Amino acid sequence: MRELKYYEALSEGLVQAMERDSSIFVTGIAVDYASGIFGSTVEATRRFGPERVFDSPAMENAMTGICIGAAAMGKRPMMVHPRNDFMFLAFDQLINLAAKWRYMYGGNAGSVPVVVRAVVGKGWGQGATHSQSLQSLLAHFPGLQVVLPALPQDAKGLTIAALQSNAPTVILEHRTLYGISGPVDEAYVPTPIGKARVVQEGTDVTIVATSFMVIEAMRAAEELAKEGVSVELVDLRSIRPLDEETILSSVRKTGRLVVADTSWELCGVVSEIAALAAEKAFHSLKAPVRRIALADCPAPVSMSLEAAFYPKASTIARAVLATLGRTHSHLGDIDLADDFKGPY
Amino acid sequence: MRELKYYEALSEGLVQAMERDSSIFVTGIAVDYASGIFGSTVEATRRFGPERVFDSPAMENAMTGICIGAAAMGKRPMMVHPRNDFMFLAFDQLINLAAKWRYMYGGNAGSVPVVVRAVVGKGWGQGATHSQSLQSLLAHFPGLQVVLPALPQDAKGLTIAALQSNAPTVILEHRTLYGISGPVDEAYVPTPIGKARVVQEGTDVTIVATSFMVIEAMRAAEELAKEGVSVELVDLRSIRPLDEETILSSVRKTGRLVVADTSWELCGVVSEIAALAAEKAFHSLKAPVRRIALADCPAPVSMSLEAAFYPKASTIARAVLATLGRTHSHLGDIDLADDFKGPY
Amino acid sequence: MGTVTPDVEIRLFKSVLRLRRAEESLAALYSEQEMRTPTHFGVGQEAVASGVCEALLPDDVVYSHHRCHNHYLAKGGSVAGLAAELYGRETGCANGRGGSVHLTAVDKGFVVSSAILGQTIAVATGSALAFQMDRSSRVAVTFFGEATCEEGVFYESMNYAALRKLPVLFVCENNLYSTESPLSTRQPTGTELCERARAFKVTAEKVDGNDTIAVFEAATRAVESIRAGNGPVFLECMTYRWREHVGPGFDHELGRTYRTKAELDKWIEHCPVKLAGERLQSRGIASEAQIARWTEEVESEIRVAVLTAKQAPWPEAQNLFDNIY
Amino acid sequence: MGTVTPDVEIRLFKSVLRLRRAEESLAALYSEQEMRTPTHFGVGQEAVASGVCEALLPDDVVYSHHRCHNHYLAKGGSVAGLAAELYGRETGCANGRGGSVHLTAVDKGFVVSSAILGQTIAVATGSALAFQMDRSSRVAVTFFGEATCEEGVFYESMNYAALRKLPVLFVCENNLYSTESPLSTRQPTGTELCERARAFKVTAEKVDGNDTIAVFEAATRAVESIRAGNGPVFLECMTYRWREHVGPGFDHELGRTYRTKAELDKWIEHCPVKLAGERLQSRGIASEAQIARWTEEVESEIRVAVLTAKQAPWPEAQNLFDNIY
Numbered sequence A, B: 001m002r003e004l005k006y007y008e009a010l011s012e013g014l015v016q017a018m019e020r021d022s023s024i025f026v027t028g029i030a031v032d033y034a035s036g037i038f039g040s041t042v043e044a045t046r047r048f049g050p051e052r053v054f055d056s057p058a059m060e061n062a063m064t065g066i067c068i069g070a071a072a073m074g075k076r077p078m079m080v081h082p083r084n085d086f087m088f089l090a091f092d093q094l095i096n097l098a099a100k101w102r103y104m105y106g107g108n109a110g111s112v113p114v115v116v117r118a119v120v121g122k123g124w125g126q127g128a129t130h131s132q133s134l135q136s137l138l139a140h141f142p143g144l145q146v147v148l149p150a151l152p153q154d155a156k157g158l159t160i161a162a163l164q165s166n167a168p169t170v171i172l173e174h175r176t177l178y179g180i181s182g183p184v185d186e187a188y189v190p191t192p193i194g195k196a197r198v199v200q201e202g203t204d205v206t207i208v209a210t211s212f213m214v215i216e217a218m219r220a221a222e223e224l225a226k227e228g229v230s231v232e233l234v235d236l237r238s239i240r241p242l243d244e245e246t247i248l249s250s251v252r253k254t255g256r257l258v259v260a261d262t263s264w265e266l267c268g269v270v271s272e273i274a275a276l277a278a279e280k281a282f283h284s285l286k287a288p289v290r291r292i293a294l295a296d297c298p299a300p301v302s303m304s305l306e307a308a309f310y311p312k313a314s315t316i317a318r319a320v321l322a323t324l325g326r327t328h329s330h331l332g333d334i335d336l337a338d339d340f341k342g343p344y
Numbered sequence C, D: 001m002g003t004v005t006p007d008v009e010i011r012l013f014k015s016v017l018r019l020r021r022a023e024e025s026l027a028a029l030y031s032e033q034e035m036r037t038p039t040h041f042g043v044g045q046e047a048v049a050s051g052v053c054e055a056l057l058p059d060d061v062v063y064s065h066h067r068c069h070n071h072y073l074a075k076g077g078s079v080a081g082l083a084a085e086l087y088g089r090e091t092g093c094a095n096g097r098g099g100s101v102h103l104t105a106v107d108k109g110f111v112v113s114s115a116i117l118g119q120t121i122a123v124a125t126g127s128a129l130a131f132q133m134d135r136s137s138r139v140a141v142t143f144f145g146e147a148t149c150e151e152g153v154f155y156e157s158m159n160y161a162a163l164r165k166l167p168v169l170f171v172c173e174n175n176l177y178s179t180e181s182p183l184s185t186r187q188p189t190g191t192e193l194c195e196r197a198r199a200f201k202v203t204a205e206k207v208d209g210n211d212t213i214a215v216f217e218a219a220t221r222a223v224e225s226i227r228a229g230n231g232p233v234f235l236e237c238m239t240y241r242w243r244e245h246v247g248p249g250f251d252h253e254l255g256r257t258y259r260t261k262a263e264l265d266k267w268i269e270h271c272p273v274k275l276a277g278e279r280l281q282s283r284g285i286a287s288e289a290q291i292a293r294w295t296e297e298v299e300s301e302i303r304v305a306v307l308t309a310k311q312a313p314w315p316e317a318q319n320l321f322d323n324i325y
């Protein structure tokens, strides 16, 4: 299959969906710039013009409400946040209205199919307010769908699926994934929301990972294979709805679980998956579950601290070995240098 | 010890703190009404007057920022939300600034000791936007403290502790607790933030509960005792910082864990506690952990649906029996009628 | 009174009468504690809803806030759907899922009301955006209280609506209070909300919100200007809430002192229903007997609605998870 | 020019000169990719920071937004603390935890800057509330860009500041763009931000933001009025950002077309540093040689700051968890 970069896959999914559905429009700060959200909205802007792709003033809260109101009249708005951290300002509209709309009006006021895309920052000293990853908060609320494409194929497929779905859907896209390439279907095929992907099968340990941690986990799995450890890697993709079945059947098979997410641990995705295993695959578990998350502090800026703040492939690999009771290993230096270039 | 109602305990803690610390002030919608936040700010208003207890326009976001700015100048603002659901509008200031302030400025800009009190609604058809319980979201973020007093003693003690602490602290107070009485120290004694309370010791099962679910769990434990089940009940009190030690040592003792919280399950407090046990008390666990949370839908309004939506004492009791492998029991009808009276 | 034909005057009167009778009946029943949903009655403020909705076409859309019964009814929502919703029944306009503050009657153009201040201001603006994109001549209207003008979302929405000249009508019901807080504790002395709107390049007008005809005429002007492509309009309607903020009681009877009985009495003097009725009679458009007949019609709609609601089925627990996605 | 003594003029010039030289030097070094923090340079906008801060007393407090270097430096923050922060060192003004957008120099009255639009508008308002409660004569100032006037928090804050007559000065630097978006895509045609402020009962004035003296005089008037208890003031300072939104480059060199080189050139013509320097010379307050000496003084402060910063220690990983609570 031909390869696309993640941002190209996002773009292709969006353009194909917009071709098919004239009710889709795209807004948010900077969506129609020449740089179009790190390339992902450039083609849509070129193809569909300012009627369907247009900039927004700085007004996250009302703009989210505006998208809801347009959706109530039959549109399919996609709102983009250059950083998901700006969404805090829009939580009221998103969580307290969009997520509840269909239910709260008894189904009689229709649905509000708003798609919110938001970019997760990391590194280059973006600091505490520009590098959070809000999946666990958002997923807490029934009525929202929350997805995190890790691979280009799913960047395209989940964009399509979100734009087809009637439920308000948040797509969190990790900035460090944008430049990564992978095979992507040319056809217009949605990735089912609520289905995890088994990236690789294995027998010794299950790693459940999200977003950028899937990439780190792939590198960890490769290295672990050299040590004779067979990893089954599950890319969660959707946090809500959660694909309990895929997770549980993998854990029931391997009996060991390591979970890695791009946010913090406390009340985070890592805890959710660990709890799920402890509740519903308890009798298969052979060892304590291990959670891998951000260090429990706000994101620091200095390079020297960022290195300690973010978990990496080696963090995952070491957790896998620990869960197997192996404390020593010939683990190579598998971590990539952070080669992101500033200013942004 | 003399008994106070929960709201009287809140009030006493606040008044005693204000007597000792002239930098404390209280604001928020309705704080200075004759009804003063269900009675809890009436005495403070009477004693300290409009200079220190004053109403706010409807402006949750800016008012939170205003409290931060006052705190930066040495004040200790307490901001009160009649429903915690209104806080979504203030998440940016609270999570993206207050929680990060001390860390993000390297400790050089001091701290912003803002106390946010917010009431959790339940029942009487308050519906999807007036009965959420936001502890798991808030606790996700390092830099915030999040506490949920269940008993009057802690309503007072945690109020005092929050007003003494330098970290921004959210106190979530469940509306249904306000009328409940219990022994309360007359002295000015803080409840330590970050310490759970063992409400009752037991040997068969650990129940970890929060807020109103502590009350339900007490009733469940009483009934279970009649069936010969010895429950150890832990009132979590603080979600962040989390008292891992108390939880883990109880689980290590009983080998069985049921967790009950006032919010949803996905990425919620129940999952956090379950995950903690699966990671750090795994080898003591004798049975699957059980999570008890809201039904996974927005809060409905109709009485007939509310009854199915909220977990109760009997839900907890049944989960305890299940974790012991007992499927049948003579469980009485231990659930109280919802006797909350409208309109609010 | 250029545009106001006798027909319109009759419709306006019948509308405020219907709103008044419905709210009064429901308020009376509320004390039975069978309607388990926090309810903000709109008694005293009917002319705003009736006057504005009379100026709209059926496919214009209306949004509202927590005090929403008047708007829902004036745009054509049924008393039956409202009463059943208050009683939490499956036959409620939101199937018993929404309660008093979350009403809907989409087929009548009443999209939704919502209980969080300011939400529907943005949402109505978004519906107006959709209409503009579709080159439709429909108008979106949002009703809200003056306290909502303290929330930032109002200004974000006005800025955007004016920027894009969106077909949205912002209707502020200024009833002088937010819960128990008077204007003086919330807005600077001398505040004129219309000045704020104009500073955002939004056309603005202030009217007597208890005068059905004044509201209707202002709304008609507004809607005409909006349909002509001149962008959003802000209408400030001065009015007064008779009953307590939430619930069926009267503040003075409940010992609340944040406002006086004398102030209430002054506004009761200036009752929108009375004004409209007297005008009909003094202009010879309707007799007292006719008014009595209309009153009986309305009362009967309400009686049937309440009776039916009380006998309607409860939502079934097995359907708790319907309509989440 | 009533209040502007030669001393003040000299201080104003030295201030804009210092800001300019510091930003230019840091921008030049930024391309080495050793300052790993997204940086919004303030070149071209110096007169706003210098003019306002000159009108303040040492214990007045200042807040800023993402484009904060000028405000930090003008209120007395050290180049050393700034440079070290950009280089991520333990000696940075935020110990390498904050980066370019999160500066602090509390002892100089520069409380903090923050990267989320609008946050510090409310925060400064809160500091003003504290001053008022303490019956202090201190003033709180917040600097922000004109795009922040699209965020609701600005209006919530203005309403509150005017309601309570708080001692806060809102300084808007209108540089015509938000990232690459011109005013025309964000604010209605004919918008005058001062009109908005006045509609909130906030005193407002618009000045040439590239004219140190005009800014200083307006700020002096504002601060006097605020200290006299007349409540908040809004100052709109018209100015222009020379470099790209974030990063050290020039848009035209990077092929960006959202604004023209010609527009930039027009504003470079109207350079605040040049204007202030020429005025000093034409009024015989300082000679070219004197200006050269001051320039050298500033350059030397910067050189030392950068050198020291580059050699300063990194934060240690073991201290990752310091200062969370």
Ligand SMILES: Cc1ncc(C[n+]2csc(CCOP(=O)(O)OP(=O)(O)O)c2C)c(N)n1
Pocket (backbone or CB within 6 Å): B029, B058, B060, B086, B089, C066, C067, C115, C116, C117, C144, C145, C146, C147, C148, C175, C177, C178, C179, C241, C245
């Ligand atoms: C964001 C938010 N803050 C606070 C509340 C609580 N609240 C409900 S109604 C109300 C008063 C609103 O006053 P106004 O907008 O003037 O409408 P009125 O009740 O007078 O009709 C308040 C403060 C809320 N629902 N939402």
Ligand SMILES: Cc1ncc(C[n+]2csc(CCOP(=O)(O)OP(=O)(O)O)c2C)c(N)n1
Pocket (backbone or CB within 6 Å): A029, A058, A060, A086, A089, D066, D067, D115, D116, D117, D144, D145, D146, D147, D148, D175, D177, D178, D179, D241, D245
């Ligand atoms: C709430 C929020 N939304 C969006 C952004 C992204 N952002 C950073 S700077 C900027 C432009 C702001 O323009 P303006 O306020 O005029 O200041 P200027 O950059 O022109 O100095 C934007 C949109 C942000 N930081 N915070």
Ligand SMILES: [Mg+2]
Pocket (backbone or CB within 6 Å): C145, C146, C147, C173, C174, C175, C176, C177, C178, C179
């Ligand atoms: Mg009102």
Ligand SMILES: [Mg+2]
Pocket (backbone or CB within 6 Å): D145, D146, D147, D173, D174, D175, D176, D177, D178, D179
């Ligand atoms: Mg700007």
